[in-house]
Amino acid sequence: MKEYKPKIVCFLCKWCTSAGADLAGTSRLKYPSSILPIRVMCSSRIDPMFVVKAFLNGADGVFIGGCHPGDCHYHEGNYHTRRRFVMLTKIFDTLGLDSKRLKLSWISASEGTKFAKVSNEYTEEIKSYGENPSKLNVFL
Amino acid sequence: MKRIGVFICHCGINIKATVDVERLTEELAEYPGVAYIENYVFMCSEPGQKLIKDTIIEHKLGGVVVAACSPTLHETTFQDALEEVGLNRYQLEIANIREQCSWVHDDIEEATRKANLIIKTAIERLKLNDSLYPISASLTKRALIIGGGIAGIQAALDIADGGYEVILVEKEPSIGGHMIQLSETFPTLDCSQCIMTPKMVAINKHKNIKLFANSEVESIEGFVGNFKVSIKRKPQYVDPDKCTLCDDCTPVCPVVVPSEYDEGMSWRKAIYIPFPQSIPATFTIDTENCLGFNPIACTKCSDACGPDAIDYDKKPEYFEEEIGAVIVATGFDLYPVENMAEYGYGKYPDVLDGLQFERILSATGPTGGEMHRPSDGKIPKEIVFIQCSGSRDPERHNPYCSRICCMYTIKHAKLYKHKVHDGQPYIFYIDIRSGGKRYEEFVQQAVTEEGIVYFRGKVARIYKEADKMIVSGIDTLTSKKIEIKADMVVLAQAIVPNFNAAKLINTLKLNTDENGFLIEAHPKLRPVESLQAGLYLAGTAQGPKDIPDAVSQASGAAAKVLALLSNDEISHSPIVAIVNEELCSGCGICVSACPYGARELDEIKKIATVNDVLCEGCGACITACPSSAAQQKNLTDEQVFNMIKIYSYL
Numbered sequence: 183m184k185e186y187k188p189k190i191v192c193f194l195c196k197w198c199t200s201a202g203a204d205l206a207g208t209s210r211l212k213y214p215s216s217i218l219p220i221r222v223m224c225s226s227r228i229d230p231m232f233v234v235k236a237f238l239n240g241a242d243g244v245f246i247g248g249c250h251p252g253d254c255h256y257h258e259g260n261y262h263t264r265r266r267f268v269m270l271t272k273i274f275d276t277l278g279l280d281s282k283r284l285k286l287s288w289i290s291a292s293e294g295t296k297f298a299k300v301s302n303e304y305t306e307e308i309k310s311y312g313e314n315p316s317k318l319n320v321f322l
Numbered sequence: 323m324k325r326i327g328v329f330i331c332h333c334g335i336n337i338k339a340t341v342d343v344e345r346l347t348e349e350l351a352e353y354p355g356v357a358y359i360e361n362y363v364f365m366c367s368e369p370g371q372k373l374i375k376d377t378i379i380e381h382k383l384g385g386v387v388v389a390a391c392s393p394t395l396h397e398t399t400f401q402d403a404l405e406e407v408g409l410n411r412y413q414l415e416i417a418n419i420r421e422q423c424s425w426v427h428d429d430i431e432e433a434t435r436k437a438n439l440i441i442k443t444a445i446e447r448l449k450l451n452d453s454l455y456p457i458s459a460s461l462t463k464r465a466l467i468i469g470g471g472i473a474g475i476q477a478a479l480d481i482a483d484g485g486y487e488v489i490l491v492e493k494e495p496s497i498g499g500h501m502i503q504l505s506e507t508f509p510t511l512d513c514s515q516c517i518m519t520p521k522m523v524a525i526n527k528h529k530n531i532k533l534f535a536n537s538e539v540e541s542i543e544g545f546v547g548n549f550k551v552s553i554k555r556k557p558q559y560v561d562p563d564k565c566t567l568c569d570d571c572t573p574v575c576p577v578v579v580p581s582e583y584d585e586g587m588s589w590r591k592a593i594y595i596p597f598p599q600s601i602p603a604t605f606t607i608d609t610e611n612c613l614g615f616n617p618i619a620c621t622k623c624s625d626a627c628g629p630d631a632i633d634y635d636k637k638p639e640y641f642e643e644e645i646g647a648v649i650v651a652t653g654f655d656l657y658p659v660e661n662m663a664e665y666g667y668g669k670y671p672d673v674l675d676g677l678q679f680e681r682i683l684s685a686t687g688p689t690g691g692e693m694h695r696p697s698d699g700k701i702p703k704e705i706v707f708i709q710c711s712g713s714r715d716p717e718r719h720n721p722y723c724s725r726i727c728c729m730y731t732i733k734h735a736k737l738y739k740h741k742v743h744d745g746q747p748y749i750f751y752i753d754i755r756s757g758g759k760r761y762e763e764f765v766q767q768a769v770t771e772e773g774i775v776y777f778r779g780k781v782a783r784i785y786k787e788a789d790k791m792i793v794s795g796i797d798t799l800t801s802k803k804i805e806i807k808a809d810m811v812v813l814a815q816a817i818v819p820n821f822n823a824a825k826l827i828n829t830l831k832l833n834t835d836e837n838g839f840l841i842e843a844h845p846k847l848r849p850v851e852s853l854q855a856g857l858y859l860a861g862t863a864q865g866p867k868d869i870p871d872a873v874s875q876a877s878g879a880a881a882k883v884l885a886l887l888s889n890d891e892i893s894h895s896p897i898v899a900i901v902n903e904e905l906c907s908g909c910g911i912c913v914s915a916c917p918y919g920a921r922e923l924d925e926i927k928k929i930a931t932v933n934d935v936l937c938e939g940c941g942a943c944i945t946a947c948p949s950s951a952a953q954q955k956n957l958t959d960e961q962v963f964n965m966i967k968i969y970s971y972l
Contacts, residue, residue, distance in 0.1 A: 207421030215432040218969040227941030239970035256940035257917040
């Protein structure tokens with residue numbers, strides 16, 4: 183049997199987490215190819231609909247990376263993200279979707295090691311849940 | 323449909339080693355929209371760029387994807403290449419297949435599969451990119467400098483010499499800051515006042531500089547190139563045009579208060595001039611202590627004033643000024659010595675902080691430059707200096723190094739020896755940090771030639787015995803207990819951000835670190851800029867530093883301002899928010915989501931608007947919009963959805 187390789191859609195803010203991911207690369211740290219990046223200007227640009235769409239289209243996990251609280255390049259964008267994320271997990275639970283598959287992490291531009299660590303751990307976690315069962319129930 | 327060219331870079335072997343570029347080229351050639359695809363060893367090289375440019379012309383490309391390193395590195399390189407052959411620079415997308423793919427994966431199969439997906443998302447995004455043009459706005463060719471210490475003075479002179487107008491705002495009655503209080507400066511031992519006063523006079527005389535002393539910035543609005551500031555000038559109650567500086571007023575004033583200039587070690591009157599070389603040169607009445615504000619209580623100074631320069635009814639004046647750029651140079655304070663209970667400050671009058679000792683050393687100080695201790699005027703024969711007092715102590719005080727204390731302490735010890743030849747200075751230290759030019763030589767000369775004794779260790783406590791203070795500590799190099807009977811103790815207090823600047827920094831929306839120092843845009847490559855466009859940093863407000871560093875940083879900030887002001891207009895990224903007027907309900911949620919005040923409601927049309935110049939393109943308002951009326955240019959919801967599809971349908 184072919185090894186199960188999850189697909190994880192990652193929304194990374196330009197100033198912190200995407201720069202942190204770049205640093206992970208520059209430092210030649212290794213993590214699984216399940217991590218699929220989309221760079222946005224700020225984590226506050228990440229519409230909850232992006233997450234829902236990715237999930238229902240078949241992503242096994244959705245990851246959101248932003249600047250640490252207080253360090254947002256745009257002052258307060260990550261606070262919006264934090265509130266939206268909490269709301270989104272509640273909505274997932276209400277709809278019977280698996281909110282465990284969503285992850286929010288604050289990774290700064292200097293935390294390449296953290297990016298690689300989170301990517302490794304999160305991929306393992308998603309692997310343990312197996313394939314996303316909701317992807318067949320597309321209703322959007 | 324847009325004809326898209328895809329250019330895959332090998333980056334030597336950096337990409338090619340783990341991504342099969344030949345296979346990618348084959349696979350993606352058939353992808354809808356791709357009109358041309360090629361791989362090449364170094365896309366960023368001149369031949370690589372030429373390949374892109376020639377292909378754009380030959381194949382009539384409408385957009386280009388470069389699959390290479392992170393966009394932070396070469397996005398502008400390739401944008402410029404597109405523009406050179408007449409293609410709009412926003413018809414470029416970078417697929418980051420190096421930092422976020424080839425360098426982090428080992429498996430060629432997996433890395434190639436992922437690179438394929440990353441390139442497809444870039445193609446999908448590019449398909450819906452509009453051609454955009456930088457937004458331009460006019461600018462006011464004038465700078466505001468907040469803080470009249472050495473950093474603010476240097477920046478003001480540099481910009482004014484460059485031919486632009488400068489407004490310098492200082493909250494105290496005179497400019498000069500802390501540097502004017504210093505005696506002599508390391509490592510050359512030139513007198514601080516001698517090197518500073520010519521610069522202060524130059525500020526006063528410069529035709530391009532408008533000085534607002536005794537003033538504060540009340541508010542600021544606008545954006546880079548187009549700020550409006552409101553400045554409040556507090557009344558000095560003495561008309562500088564009438565005042566002849568005869569000093570007939572101070573002898574008759576019945577109120578005595580501790581002098582700020584002498585760090586509380588001498589007295590001044592309620593009507594006073596901060597120090598003889600004050601700029602602007604005029605007397606000020608300190609309203610908190612003056613009795614004359616109760617008219618029946620006292621009018622002694624007014625009665626004594628020959629030219630009738632005193633007016634108790636003066637009111638604050640408010641000024642609105644337009645400016646294009648701001649330099650924030652609000653300076654430092656010393657960490658309050660009251661926090662150092664173990665060192666007996668406040669309990670023992672002969673425990674001083676570094677600035678107080680500067681005043682004792684200074685020829686204009688309370689003792690006229692002679693070495694006497696405050697309690698009984700005795701000449702101190704044994705003196706202990708304690709470094710890192712309040713610094714490098716994360717548990718109880720400040721975690722950071724204050725950078726200047728090693729140097730000024732050795733200077734203090736040296737100057738003390740120059741005044742008291744048979745005196746003995748002892749210095750308690752953790753490390754000696756003498757990294758500046760000629761600093762190490764300065765330290766070595768003091769140790770070998772002046773007989774200054776260093777103990778590596780911290781002082782545990784100080785207590786009194788007769789008229790001496792017993793300084794008790796451990797020398798960690800010999801593990802021996804040290805007890806010194808000292809006549810005087812000087813604490814090298816940590817530098818902390820100016821206590822009075824916190825409100826201003828909030829008004830300016832500048833970010834500070836956990837210690838309250840201003841954060842620069844990049845710690846290495848943008849050290850004098852803030853993250854707020856048009857706001858620059860200079861001096862100790864950004865972090866502890868010595869005079870040469872403060873002056874260099876001020877000149878650096880001035881150069882940035884000069885570069886900005888020398889433009890006739892400023893350009894701004896066109897990646898901003900737009901509003902679909904048909905969909906907008908005018909609910910105003912976007913207005914509250916915007917951290918820049920770029921979103922406003924149009925009262926007539928009842929819809930939200932975007933001020934393109936203020937918008938920084940974060941996208942917070944777009945996500946907040948409940949009716950999807952707001953979109954981000956070249957990163958619309960549709961574009962993101964198309965990218966998500968690539969990743970999630972497998």
